[in-house]
Amino acid sequence: MEEVKKVFNRFDTNHDGKISSTELISIMKSIGSNTSEDEVKQMMTKIGTDTDGYITLEEFAGFCKDDTADDVGMKENKEEEDGDEKNPD
Numbered sequence: 001m002e003e004v005k006k007v008f009n010r011f012d013t014n015h016d017g018k019i020s021s022t023e024l025i026s027i028m029k030s031i032g033s034n035t036s037e038d039e040v041k042q043m044m045t046k047i048g049t050d051t052d053g054y055i056t057l058e059e060f061a062g063f064c065k066d067d068t069a070d071d072v073g074m075k076e077n078k079e080e081e082d083g084d085e086k087n088p089d
């Protein structure tokens with residue numbers, strides 16, 4: 001959780017305890033991702049369990065357990081959620 005918190009704080013550039021879509025967009029740009037504002041909004045919906053327009057630490061932590069966290073380099077253990085197209089050998 002410490003790691004997640006650190007990354008969260010990095011995302012939360014104005015340190016109000018939540019990540020706005022604006023903050024998410026700038027982070028996406030900073031890690032070299034060419035995500036459009038529209039895509040970021042879709043991410044917000046995916047990460048944030050509610051649709052208040054912000055991602056809380058709690059929601060972010062849940063996101064980090066997801067495989068998407070790979071993108072920001074902070075995943076610890078990854079579990080496949082759907083075994084689609086997965087070949088165990």
Ligand SMILES: [Ca+2]
Pocket residue numbers: 012013014015016017018019020023
């Ligand atoms: Ca913020």
